Amino acid sequence: MCQKPIQVLVVDDHQIIIDGMKSILQDEETxxxxxxxxxxxxxxxxxxQHQVDVIIMDISMPGHSxxxxxxxxxxxxxxxxxxxxxxxDEIDIIADMIDAGASGYLLKKANMNEVLxxxxxxxxxxxYLGSKVQDILMDDFxxxxxxxxxxxxxxxLLTPREKEILQLMLREFSNDKIxxxxxxxxxxxxxxxxxxxxxxxxxxxxxxxxxxMKQGLTQNESQA
Amino acid sequence: MCQKPIQVLVVDDHQIIIDGMKSILQDEETxxxxxxxxxxxxxxxxxxQHQVDVIIMDISMPGHSxxxxxxxxxxxxxxxxxxxxxxxDEIDIIADMIDAGASGYLLKKANMNEVLxxxxxxxxxxxYLGSKVQDILMDDFxxxxxxxxxxxxxxxLLTPREKEILQLMLREFSNDKIxxxxxxxxxxxxxxxxxxxxxxxxxxxxxxxxxxMKQGLTQNESQA
DNA sequence: GGAAAATTACGTAGTTTTACGTAGATGATT
DNA sequence: AATCATCTACGTAAAACTACGTAATTTTCC
Numbered sequence: 248m249c250q251k252p253i254q255v256l257v258v259d260d261h262q263i264i265i266d267g268m269k270s271i272l273q274d275e276e277t278x279x280x281x282x283x284x285x286x287x288x289x290x291x292x293x294x295x296q297h298q299v300d301v302i303i304m305d306i307s308m309p310g311h312s313x314x315x316x317x318x319x320x321x322x323x324x325x326x327x328x329x330x331x332x333x334x335x336d337e338i339d340i341i342a343d344m345i346d347a348g349a350s351g352y353l354l355k356k357a358n359m360n361e362v363l364x365x366x367x368x369x370x371x372x373x374x375y376l377g378s379k380v381q382d383i384l385m386d387d388f389x390x391x392x393x394x395x396x397x398x399x400x401x402x403x404l405l406t407p408r409e410k411e412i413l414q415l416m417l418r419e420f421s422n423d424k425i426x427x428x429x430x431x432x433x434x435x436x437x438x439x440x441x442x443x444x445x446x447x448x449x450x451x452x453x454x455x456x457x458x459x460m461k462q463g464l465t466q467n468e469s470q471a
Numbered sequence: 472m473c474q475k476p477i478q479v480l481v482v483d484d485h486q487i488i489i490d491g492m493k494s495i496l497q498d499e500e501t502x503x504x505x506x507x508x509x510x511x512x513x514x515x516x517x518x519x520q521h522q523v524d525v526i527i528m529d530i531s532m533p534g535h536s537x538x539x540x541x542x543x544x545x546x547x548x549x550x551x552x553x554x555x556x557x558x559x560d561e562i563d564i565i566a567d568m569i570d571a572g573a574s575g576y577l578l579k580k581a582n583m584n585e586v587l588x589x590x591x592x593x594x595x596x597x598x599y600l601g602s603k604v605q606d607i608l609m610d611d612f613x614x615x616x617x618x619x620x621x622x623x624x625x626x627x628l629l630t631p632r633e634k635e636i637l638q639l640m641l642r643e644f645s646n647d648k649i650x651x652x653x654x655x656x657x658x659x660x661x662x663x664x665x666x667x668x669x670x671x672x673x674x675x676x677x678x679x680x681x682x683x684m685k686q687g688l689t690q691n692e693s694q695a
Numbered sequence: 696g697g698a699a700a701a702t703t704a705c706g707t708a709g710t711t712t713t714a715c716g717t718a719g720a721t722g723a724t725t
Numbered sequence: 726a727a728t729c730a731t732c733t734a735c736g737t738a739a740a741a742c743t744a745c746g747t748a749a750t751t752t753t754c755c
Contacts, residue, residue, distance in 0.1 A: 276648075276651075276652070360638065360641075360642065363642065364642065406700085406701060406702085407701090408701070408702065408703095409701090414584070416677065417677060418584065418587065418588070418677075419674070419675055419677045419678050421675075421740095421741070421742090422741070422742070423740095423741085424500075427500075428500070431702085431703070431704085432703075432704055432705085433704095434703085434704050434705060434706090435702075435703050435704055437704095437742080437743080438702085438703075438704075439702085439703095440742085440743090441743080441744080441745090444743095450643070450743095451643055451645075451676075451742095451743095452675075452676050452677055453640065453641060453642075453643045453676055453680060454643050456677065456680050630730080630731060630732085631731090632731070632732065632733095633731095645710095645711070645712090646711075646712070647711085655732085655733070655734085656733075656734055656735085657734095658733085658734045658735060658736090659732070659733050659734055661712080661713080661734095662732085662733075662734070663732085663733095664712085664713090665713080665714080665715090668713090674713095675712095675713095
């Protein structure tokens, strides 16, 4: 789906973080470290002159906060995705950041795998929240009310039949077993499958499972 | 890996549960409702005369508790797996049940998918704990000490290299991409892959992911 | 009654994965 | 020196999946 590497800009006032990210991202073919910026101005200049897909954004920065920078960037370049990577775990900051337009939020204790995962996820237009962050949000979910957020993948994305097929895929059925069980042709299953992949913006079972988990389609709340 | 359906015996003093399980299991090819039993004696008799792979066991039963029954059954028929399905969420009961030899523990609020998943998991010799149950156990983990349990999949099951490949699989790399990244032949990757499947008792990526999640090899604590 | 969405399905061709067996190289352990 | 675990890799054949395009039925909804 996305063959060319994701261009990543790292915005952080600590150069060490930028350097670290650079070296981490370096031996990945799927992502490419495009550059780093220590200030808002640097960041804006950079985006102006380079192709950037995702920005890894720190929040606590002198001068303008990551939140402001994000808001500004999303105004000028709505297509650029912002992934917050910070140590702040306060609900308000997270909320503000998301409100400002961030597509993902990770705590700095996240490991490389998570970062890479998050990069890919936000790059393809979905949101990504680290598991810790999810917990924090959940806890706060009831009182806080929503801010007209873009709800890119809300739920009725998949048709009932597609969900059914997804369920079976998650239960390790192969295409022909699914066909057998549902009394349809394997060709049909393949078509559904293809549509599921397309709709969910995934390209293989692994991605799909991650999607399903994110949607809570795995164990709980399915149409058992 | 297991072609013939898993023979399931349901032991519960409430007939309605047995009937319910029967109808649920009926339209599954992978499992087969073999029979039901309301008492220990019935259960023992049944096992004596039929092929049984997994027993779904309630705990609160008049006369002998599910724990006793489990202990007795595991003594006589160690190969028969017991899956506790109950509403008891007290740590002591769970622990006793596991101690008695149960391979899995599910709360009755679990849905069909979870039950089916659990059945397959225990049938192939692994343990299965519902997510709630895991939480409960976790909370209590530090003080309670172990009872020489069979530790079928303890951790050092996979070699470092295998873990590395697993990581990449989880990150949606195809075999040839893995080969490329690690500078080895795709044949080698295939071999590793095969060994991983064998060792983890899984047969496809979906199963493997579930395994990985259970082991916490996905996001957190990997060797990033 | 007609448009739109959902479900069904085929063809063709290519790619990827699985299944099994085998086996050399290396390093650690005893 | 021998054993064991790990990592490496090939061959062969079959099974499964992927990619794209197309399109006939139903169903659903306005």
